[in-house]
Amino acid sequence: MKQIVIIGAGISGLAAAALLGRQGHTVTLLEKKETTGGRAGSWEKQGFRFDTGPSWYLMPEVFDHFYELMGSSTSEQLDLSRLDPGYRAYFEGQQEPFDLAGTAEAFESLVALDPEHREGITAYVESARDTYNIALKRFLYGSFRSAKDLVHPSVLRRLPQLVGLLSRSLDQKIQAHTADPRMRRVLGYPAVFLGGSPLKTPAMYHLMTHLDVNAGVLYPQGGFNRVVESIETLARQSGATIITGADAQKILVDEGVAGGVEYIDSSGERHRIYGDTVVAACDLHFVEHQLLDKENRDHSERWWAKADSGPGAVLAMLGVEGELPELAHHTLFFADDWEKGFAELEGNTLPETPSIYIGKPSASDASVAPDGYENLFVLIPVAARPEFGHGGEDGTGDEQIERFVDRAIEQVAEWANIPDLAERIVVRRTVSPADFQHELGAWKGTALGPSHILTQSAVFRASNRSKKVKNLLFAGSSTIPGIGVPMCLISAELVVKEMMGDKSMKALKSL
Structure with missing residues (x-):
């Protein structure tokens, strides 16, 4: 078992602490703020409590899997409610809003926007379901370190389809299935929650429609603050030590090997904490430009200048x-x-x-x-x-x-x-x-993280392992698999798999 230091107590940092602690590692998690959650924070005033970040509970299978790895379950940790309507939409210049039903009628309510293209919309939604399932089973839980699972028969059968989904934009795919401008907006706007534009995001991400229409929209009572609390509690129960008010200053690197973190506490005192592995679960640009010397950075200034x-x-x-x-x-x-x-x-x-x-x-x-x-x-x-x-x-x-x-x-x-x-x-x-x-510490003040354009998606997204520094791993929305609470939970699991030497594209069955 190893001594592990994690920087950043957002979703990915907390989840990594929980999973690694459950494996038996000694984990210390450092957080600059006095509260945990990162982008998934919380703010209270005069009896109001606001989530300051994520608000859509998507990809329930990912939450289920994480809690199962921790020896618990979603039903034990969260009280989920199904929303009806799933969402409402107002269109400029139109008085009547559109409601996506939160029941088995969700698909019919969607088709009602453009009944003349029922066949095309049906094909779009079915394609979204299939793409979501193949992504969850064959892509999202992998670090793309081995090509073995990428040549699985289920992937090869869909290869022409997958190439097409990567070679054109989400907006282009939508317009191939419906002519209604309202539908273009309803089906395209999820790209914003992926940190991008439907005009630039690959059509692959039409899989998001499956979550709204086929799976339904859920809400955890207490909001995402409750999700953060549950993961933090599991991390502490697994033995992880969480230090808030700990402002990381530098990742300690000796002869190309990460050996700990230097930080300043809330009183201004400087500390060094040593470990066998460092996990930077915060914005990658901040890590490279504030916590690592230039020679230890994976990405050049030219790379960052071109990144979105x-x-x-x-x-x-x-x-x-x-x-x-x-x-x-x-x-x-x-x-x-x-x-x-x-x-x-x-x-x-x-x-x-x-x-x-x-x-x-x-x-x-x-x-x-x-x-x-x-x-x-x-x-x-x-x-x-x-x-x-x-x-x-x-x-x-x-x-x-x-x-x-x-x-x-x-x-x-x-x-x-x-x-x-x-x-x-x-x-x-x-x-x-x-x-x-x-x-x-968000790069350029981005709200979510680097966008999911083609050159920043899947195998092209920043790796979860440093190419320059041994025993330095990354987690969070800057790295694979990407943006969103489910993706950050998966990124934490990818850290665990990296430490285990597991190069497969499949989710762990147990710890």
Whole structure:
């Protein structure tokens, strides 16, 4: 058994600590902030509790598998509710919203948007199911260190299909199956939650539609804060030591071998903790540019200059007086100018009429807001540019950010016909790309991580093992398999497999 030091107590760091501790390793987890969770954080004020990051519970099989490896189960750890509708969507200039049914009628509700193309939509959804299943079984749990499992008969049979899904964009695939512009938005927007644009994200990721339509949308009572709590508890039960207020300064490397971490505690005292293996479960750009000397970095400045950071986001956490039946648990607001909206995510200015996501967990969870109030989490994709300024509480953020949020609230109020929305807000906090950069060490202030364009997906994504430093491993959304809570759980398992010498593409059966 080894002494292991992990940097970063986000989802991937906590999960890695839990899995490695359960194997019997001695694990110390260092976290800069006083709380755990990373992007999946939590904020409370005046009886409201907000998740500050993930809000869609997707890929339930991945959660089930993680909890089983830990000797537990999802039902033991979480109280899941099925949402109905799965989500609601408003389209610019149209009064009636679209609801995706959260029941067996989900597919029929989707087809109702474009009944003339039922056959094409059916083929799209079935392809999404098949692609999801093959990805889960043959790709997501592998580090692409061995070609053996990539030539499995189930993969070879689908090779022409898989090549096609990688060679064209998600948007192109959607338009080959439906002609309705509303469907283009509904099926394409999940790319944003993968840190990208449907105009650039490979068609492979149409698999996300399977999760909404075939699997249904779930919600853990207590929100993702409860997910974080459960993983942290399992990590501690496995014997892991978690030190918060521990700001990592340097990964200790001696003759090409990682041997520990130097950090500063909350009192300003400097410490060194030694180990046989270091796992950096934080933003890869931060690791390479802040924690490693230049000669120990895998990627050059030229590589980083060409890489796609993915979009940033402006967030608003709003406590609102009174009920908001116009909004579902998940509500999307789609702007008309689709191409312009995504072009603005790579520009130098904040978007004029953005597409917006709003989570209203108080629709399903009484614990997140006082009686008679609603909890809103507003996410507005923007370019990943810290120079836009910082957010703040109760309107104290930089003027450009606060005015942008004011306009977004006005947009939501108009499209959803809630004319007094702004006047009913009693709690407000905004977060910007500058805050993601400052608080989380996010490269360029990206909200999610490097986008899933072709050259940053699957085998082309950054590895979970350092090429320059022995015994240095990586986990989190910057590395394989990618963005999202399920992907971060898998990345933690890939660390375990790397230490075991397991080069297969399959999930572990046990620890």
